[in-house]
Amino acid sequence: MQYQSTIGLEIHVELKTQSKMFCSCPNDPNERHPNFNICPVCTGQPGVLPVINEEAVKKVIKTGLALNCQIQELSKFDRKNYFYPDLPKGYQISQYDKPLCKNGFLEINGKKIRITRIHLEEDTGRLIHPEKSDYSLVDFNRAGVPLMELVTEPDIHSAEEARKFAEEFQLILRYLGVSDADMEKGEMRVEVNVSLRPNGNSGELGVKVEIKNLNSFRAVERGIEYEIKRQTELLDGGKKIVQETRGWDDAKGVTVSQREKEESHDYRYFPEPDLPPLEFKPEEIERIKGEITELPESRRQRFKKEYGIGDKEIEFFTQNRDLGDFFEKVSSELVHWMKDADISRDKFKDVLKLATNYIITDLQGLLVQASVVGEDFLITPENFAEFVILIFKNEISSRAAKIVLAEMFGNGSDPSHIIEEKNLKQVSGEAELETIVGGIIEKNPQPVEDYKNGKENALQFLIGQAMAKTRGRANPQILRELFKKIIG
Numbered sequence: 001m002q003y004q005s006t007i008g009l010e011i012h013v014e015l016k017t018q019s020k021m022f023c024s025c026p027n028d029p030n031e032r033h034p035n036f037n038i039c040p041v042c043t044g045q046p047g048v049l050p051v052i053n054e055e056a057v058k059k060v061i062k063t064g065l066a067l068n069c070q071i072q073e074l075s076k077f078d079r080k081n082y083f084y085p086d087l088p089k090g091y092q093i094s095q096y097d098k099p100l101c102k103n104g105f106l107e108i109n110g111k112k113i114r115i116t117r118i119h120l121e122e123d124t125g126r127l128i129h130p131e132k133s134d135y136s137l138v139d140f141n142r143a144g145v146p147l148m149e150l151v152t153e154p155d156i157h158s159a160e161e162a163r164k165f166a167e168e169f170q171l172i173l174r175y176l177g178v179s180d181a182d183m184e185k186g187e188m189r190v191e192v193n194v195s196l197r198p199n200g201n202s203g204e205l206g207v208k209v210e211i212k213n214l215n216s217f218r219a220v221e222r223g224i225e226y227e228i229k230r231q232t233e234l235l236d237g238g239k240k241i242v243q244e245t246r247g248w249d250d251a252k253g254v255t256v257s258q259r260e261k262e263e264s265h266d267y268r269y270f271p272e273p274d275l276p277p278l279e280f281k282p283e284e285i286e287r288i289k290g291e292i293t294e295l296p297e298s299r300r301q302r303f304k305k306e307y308g309i310g311d312k313e314i315e316f317f318t319q320n321r322d323l324g325d326f327f328e329k330v331s332s333e334l335v336h337w338m339k340d341a342d343i344s345r346d347k348f349k350d351v352l353k354l355a356t357n358y359i360i361t362d363l364q365g366l367l368v369q370a371s372v373v374g375e376d377f378l379i380t381p382e383n384f385a386e387f388v389i390l391i392f393k394n395e396i397s398s399r400a401a402k403i404v405l406a407e408m409f410g411n412g413s414d415p416s417h418i419i420e421e422k423n424l425k426q427v428s429g430e431a432e433l434e435t436i437v438g439g440i441i442e443k444n445p446q447p448v449e450d451y452k453n454g455k456e457n458a459l460q461f462l463i464g465q466a467m468a469k470t471r472g473r474a475n476p477q478i479l480r481e482l483f484k485k486i487i488g
Helices: 055-067 158-174 216-235 282-289 296-307 311-319 319-341 345-370 381-392 398-413 415-421 430-443 443-454 456-469 476-487
Strands: 003-013 078-081 092-095 101-108 111-122 126-128 137-139 146-152 188-198 211-212 246-251 255-259
Touching: 003 216, 055 101, 055 111, 055 146, 055 158, 055 211, 092 101, 092 111, 101 430, 111 158, 146 415, 158 188, 158 216, 158 296, 188 216, 211 216, 211 255, 216 246, 216 255, 255 476, 296 311, 296 319, 311 319, 319 345, 319 476, 345 398, 381 398, 381 415, 398 415, 430 456, 430 476, 443 456, 443 476, 456 476
Parallel strands: 211 246
Antiparallel strands: 003 146, 003 188, 078 092, 101 111, 111 146, 126 137, 188 211, 246 255
């Protein structure tokens, strides 16, 4: 490309609190009845006074600390003046020159992307535009919900990098417990600023264009890619880029002009007269910092060091935190078993790999299918470790293992009980298997002849017959060797 793209992100996140930012109305993103969670404060009635939600403030500080920010010892709220139908007061309580957090960074693929600020404000209501109508409706349930905004420096230079930043930020929010950050519900909303300048030009940045309505990571990536292409074509054609706000049309895959971009002076910021400034002592900030548990990148590094599993598996257990925690408990149980059985470290790696595969594939599949969460999950780490050991010791076949795991998932039973009850123990005695193999050979002379003539599929057919005879309780590899040995 003859132009370098420069990208900055503005990410809004609805915080996970019991009540709204400045009143006691419930903060419930799942409420479906319009204008149900509202009161005189969040609908901007005359004579009412806001009260600061302490939990929301703490959650923003916690996020800032996790993102290496400086926490302001003195912060304040400001009025941001503009009028839209979804803003009942005609202004928004936000933060301007003294945000809660500033000067942080998030490392993506070894590169530090600087964070200018993280501030706290209130969300607006939601506009609803009925199809084939000339009017809009307003739902104020969302008005006044605590809204955190993160603003990056223009350190991002590709659509992929922007997407990865947003994905990692969402994961950190969930680890901290400050927000579910569900983009489909509008709990996390991304806006991007894109500009181009000629390659090799290290001076002033190009004209900035903002893109709104990016409600998925895919939309973030596609929106940036489209805007880079659009601006490139304009510059190549000798035209100028207009500083503006554009919306993203996901169905058409294009950005569309909405309005000229406002500057900060357009909002006529001034200190919020109804709220006192916020002062934080160092010990208060340290106390909040002490509440931060392991974050995603630390978890990745620890899993790599402690378990030696692959990068894809580590990423799965980082993204799926609950299953990662379950894996660690299963691993601990397996360590005890391996020590008691005097099994070597190399063999333990094989057992751990087996456990990893069954959690990521079979168990995850059952969870997705059943939409099970939390207390509804019935399999204990002890039972799952026993299940893995039984497979490792060839006491059940892979086919039987699926039956056993499904039963464990459904009722929480221990695997040994299920195997005994359903007669699933693997047939491993060579004499018994030789009798079964001999009978299959005798009843299927044509496939035997085909195999002798070099048709490998015929051998697979014979193995299938033996598996059916044993109701899936035989080891296919042992059967293969026995067929080869007897047929010759």
